[in-house]
Amino acid sequence: MADDLRRNMALFPIGIVMKLTDLTARQIRYYEQHELIVPARTSGNQRLFSFNDVERLLEIKSLIEKGVNIAGIKQVMNPVSKESEEATVVSEQSEVKRRELSDTQLHRLLKQQLMEKRPGKASMIQGQLSRFYNKN
DNA sequence: ATTCTGACA
DNA sequence: TGTCAGGA
DSSP states (O other), rough: OOOOHTTSSBOOHHHHHHHHHHOOOHHHHHHTTTTTTEEEEEETTEEEOHHHHHHHHHHHHHHEEEEEEHHHHHHHHOOOOSSTTTTTSSSSSHHHHHHHHHHHHHHHHHHHHHOOTTTTTSSSSOHHHHHHHHHO
Protein backbone atom coordinates (compact mmCIF):
# COMPACT_ATOMS: atom_id res chain seq x y z
CA MET A 1 0.00 0.00 0.00
CA ALA A 2 3.04 2.28 0.04
CA ASP A 3 2.90 1.34 -3.57
CA ASP A 4 0.82 4.21 -4.83
CA LEU A 5 3.42 6.46 -3.30
CA ARG A 6 5.55 5.29 -6.17
CA ARG A 7 2.62 5.37 -8.55
CA ASN A 8 2.00 8.97 -7.67
CA MET A 9 5.51 10.27 -7.83
CA ALA A 10 6.09 12.53 -10.75
CA LEU A 11 8.79 11.05 -12.90
CA PHE A 12 8.63 11.51 -16.62
CA PRO A 13 8.39 14.48 -18.95
CA ILE A 14 5.75 14.79 -21.63
CA GLY A 15 8.03 13.37 -24.27
CA ILE A 16 8.16 9.97 -22.63
CA VAL A 17 4.46 10.01 -21.84
CA MET A 18 3.77 10.63 -25.51
CA LYS A 19 5.57 7.42 -26.40
CA LEU A 20 4.00 5.52 -23.53
CA THR A 21 0.46 6.52 -24.46
CA ASP A 22 0.66 7.24 -28.18
CA LEU A 23 -1.01 10.56 -27.51
CA THR A 24 0.25 13.87 -28.90
CA ALA A 25 1.55 16.58 -26.58
CA ARG A 26 -1.42 18.61 -27.78
CA GLN A 27 -3.87 15.99 -26.57
CA ILE A 28 -2.13 15.47 -23.26
CA ARG A 29 -2.11 19.20 -22.56
CA TYR A 30 -5.69 19.48 -23.69
CA TYR A 31 -6.82 16.77 -21.28
CA GLU A 32 -4.98 18.55 -18.53
CA GLN A 33 -6.87 21.75 -19.30
CA HIS A 34 -10.06 19.82 -18.80
CA GLU A 35 -8.77 18.55 -15.48
CA LEU A 36 -8.73 14.93 -16.54
CA ILE A 37 -5.15 14.79 -15.26
CA VAL A 38 -3.12 17.05 -13.01
CA PRO A 39 0.57 16.37 -13.62
CA ALA A 40 3.13 17.97 -11.33
CA ARG A 41 5.43 20.72 -12.52
CA THR A 42 9.12 21.24 -12.23
CA SER A 43 10.51 24.54 -11.03
CA GLY A 44 10.86 25.36 -14.69
CA ASN A 45 7.16 24.76 -15.32
CA GLN A 46 7.83 21.48 -17.13
CA ARG A 47 5.17 18.84 -16.61
CA LEU A 48 6.16 15.73 -14.70
CA PHE A 49 3.86 12.72 -14.94
CA SER A 50 3.43 9.82 -12.56
CA PHE A 51 2.45 6.25 -13.39
CA ASN A 52 -1.04 7.16 -12.26
CA ASP A 53 -1.14 10.00 -14.73
CA VAL A 54 -0.08 7.65 -17.48
CA GLU A 55 -2.75 5.17 -16.46
CA ARG A 56 -5.39 7.86 -16.54
CA LEU A 57 -4.21 8.96 -19.94
CA LEU A 58 -4.49 5.41 -21.22
CA GLU A 59 -8.00 5.27 -19.81
CA ILE A 60 -8.85 8.54 -21.48
CA LYS A 61 -7.38 7.30 -24.73
CA SER A 62 -9.50 4.19 -24.47
CA LEU A 63 -12.68 6.16 -23.92
CA ILE A 64 -11.84 8.56 -26.76
CA GLU A 65 -11.48 5.56 -29.04
CA LYS A 66 -14.90 4.38 -27.89
CA GLY A 67 -16.31 7.64 -29.12
CA VAL A 68 -16.69 9.40 -25.81
CA ASN A 69 -15.72 13.05 -25.79
CA ILE A 70 -14.31 15.19 -22.97
CA ALA A 71 -17.71 15.98 -21.50
CA GLY A 72 -18.55 12.29 -21.35
CA ILE A 73 -15.17 11.32 -19.94
CA LYS A 74 -15.51 13.93 -17.23
CA GLN A 75 -18.72 12.29 -16.11
CA VAL A 76 -17.41 8.76 -16.28
CA MET A 77 -13.90 9.16 -14.89
CA ASN A 78 -13.14 9.81 -11.24
CA PRO A 79 -12.32 13.49 -11.00
CA VAL A 80 -8.77 14.07 -9.85
CA SER A 81 -9.59 15.05 -6.29
CA LYS A 82 -6.89 16.94 -4.40
CA GLU A 83 -3.61 15.55 -5.60
CA SER A 84 -3.92 11.94 -6.63
CA GLU A 85 -2.24 11.36 -3.28
CA GLU A 86 -5.68 11.79 -1.73
CA ALA A 87 -7.18 8.84 -3.52
CA THR A 88 -4.26 6.93 -2.11
CA VAL A 89 -5.81 7.14 1.32
CA VAL A 90 -9.11 5.52 0.41
CA SER A 91 -9.59 1.80 0.93
CA GLU A 92 -9.10 -0.75 -1.77
CA GLN A 93 -12.83 -1.43 -1.62
CA SER A 94 -13.84 2.05 -2.63
CA GLU A 95 -11.29 1.72 -5.39
CA VAL A 96 -13.15 -1.27 -6.73
CA LYS A 97 -16.50 0.41 -6.22
CA ARG A 98 -15.35 3.38 -8.21
CA ARG A 99 -14.64 1.14 -11.17
CA GLU A 100 -17.99 -0.57 -10.98
CA LEU A 101 -19.69 2.76 -10.67
CA SER A 102 -17.79 4.10 -13.62
CA ASP A 103 -19.11 1.32 -15.77
CA THR A 104 -22.66 1.89 -14.61
CA GLN A 105 -22.30 5.57 -15.26
CA LEU A 106 -20.95 4.93 -18.72
CA HIS A 107 -23.96 2.78 -19.49
CA ARG A 108 -26.37 5.36 -18.09
CA LEU A 109 -24.58 8.14 -19.86
CA LEU A 110 -24.68 6.30 -23.14
CA LYS A 111 -28.41 5.61 -22.85
CA GLN A 112 -29.04 9.16 -21.78
CA GLN A 113 -27.07 10.58 -24.66
CA LEU A 114 -28.72 8.37 -27.25
CA MET A 115 -32.15 9.51 -26.02
CA GLU A 116 -31.65 13.23 -25.92
CA LYS A 117 -29.89 13.11 -29.23
CA ARG A 118 -31.39 15.96 -31.16
CA PRO A 119 -30.71 16.64 -34.85
CA GLY A 120 -28.24 19.39 -35.55
CA LYS A 121 -26.73 19.40 -32.10
CA ALA A 122 -23.47 17.57 -31.57
CA SER A 123 -23.86 14.66 -29.17
CA MET A 124 -21.37 13.83 -26.46
CA ILE A 125 -21.12 10.27 -27.61
CA GLN A 126 -20.32 9.65 -31.22
CA GLY A 127 -19.83 5.91 -31.10
CA GLN A 128 -22.54 3.30 -31.31
CA LEU A 129 -23.73 0.69 -28.84
CA SER A 130 -21.57 -1.97 -30.40
CA ARG A 131 -18.49 0.01 -29.51
CA PHE A 132 -19.59 0.11 -25.90
CA TYR A 133 -20.05 -3.62 -25.55
CA ASN A 134 -16.68 -4.75 -26.84
CA LYS A 135 -14.92 -2.42 -24.54
CA ASN A 136 -11.33 -2.45 -23.27
C1' DA B 1 17.29 19.32 -27.54
C1' DT B 2 12.72 19.77 -25.02
C1' DT B 3 8.80 21.71 -23.40
C1' DC B 4 5.38 25.68 -22.64
C1' DT B 5 1.50 28.89 -23.76
C1' DG B 6 -1.35 31.06 -26.96
C1' DA B 7 -3.48 31.29 -31.29
C1' DC B 8 -5.49 30.14 -36.05
C1' DA B 9 -3.72 30.96 -43.36
C1' DT C 1 -6.42 18.42 -33.18
C1' DG C 2 -2.55 20.03 -35.95
C1' DT C 3 0.90 23.38 -36.08
C1' DC C 4 3.57 27.51 -35.83
C1' DA C 5 5.51 31.37 -33.06
C1' DG C 6 8.43 33.12 -29.37
C1' DG C 7 10.32 32.40 -25.01
C1' DA C 8 12.39 29.48 -21.13
